[in-house]
Amino acid sequence: xxxxxxxxxxxxxxxxxxxxxxxxxxxxxxxxxxxxxxxxxxxxxxxxxxxxxxxxxxxxxxxxxxxxxxxxxxxxxxxxxxxxxxxxxxxxxxxxxxxxxxxxxxxxxxxxxxxxxxxxxxxxxxxx
Ligand SMILES: [Zn+2]
Numbered sequence: 001x002x003x004x005x006x007x008x009x010x011x012x013x014x015x016x017x018x019x020x021x022x023x024x025x026x027x028x029x030x031x032x033x034x035x036x037x038x039x040x041x042x043x044x045x046x047x048x049x050x051x052x053x054x055x056x057x058x059x060x061x062x063x064x065x066x067x068x069x070x071x072x073x074x075x076x077x078x079x080x081x082x083x084x085x086x087x088x089x090x091x092x093x094x095x096x097x098x099x100x101x102x103x104x105x106x107x108x109x110x111x112x113x114x115x116x117x118x119x120x121x122x123x124x125x126x127x128x
Contacts, residue, residue, distance in 0.1 A: 009080075014081070017077050023070055024071065073109075092112050
């Protein structure tokens with residue numbers, strides 16, 4: 001995938017992230033006590049578990065977000081941004097082939113091409 005395409009998908013993903021963060025704001029503002037505009041803000045205000053020192057604010061923040069469907073989606077989108085950075089974006093993690101652009105536009109955080117995905121779905125159904 002060339003730079004122009006990566007830039008395009010980066011923008012697409014960032015738009016989605018912004019939108020979800022907005023959605024999550026009203027959901028999290030009680031917990032985050034005013035830091036709701038920036039999720040990477042200081043969350044120590046609600047660090048009520050001193051025994052939980054090993055997991056930093058970031059992990060706690062994720063745990064909090066992962067509790068919701070939007071949060072999980074956000075997590076996947078952030079991972080997609082990481083893949084844009086390390087150059088593995090748009091590559092199927094099973095067969096290493098390119099994932100179609102149309103598919104990535106619909107599902108920018110996709111890690112599998114449509115063939116591998118449907119194969120996985122098929123295997124899942126058979127296992128049941
Ligand atoms: Zn594949």
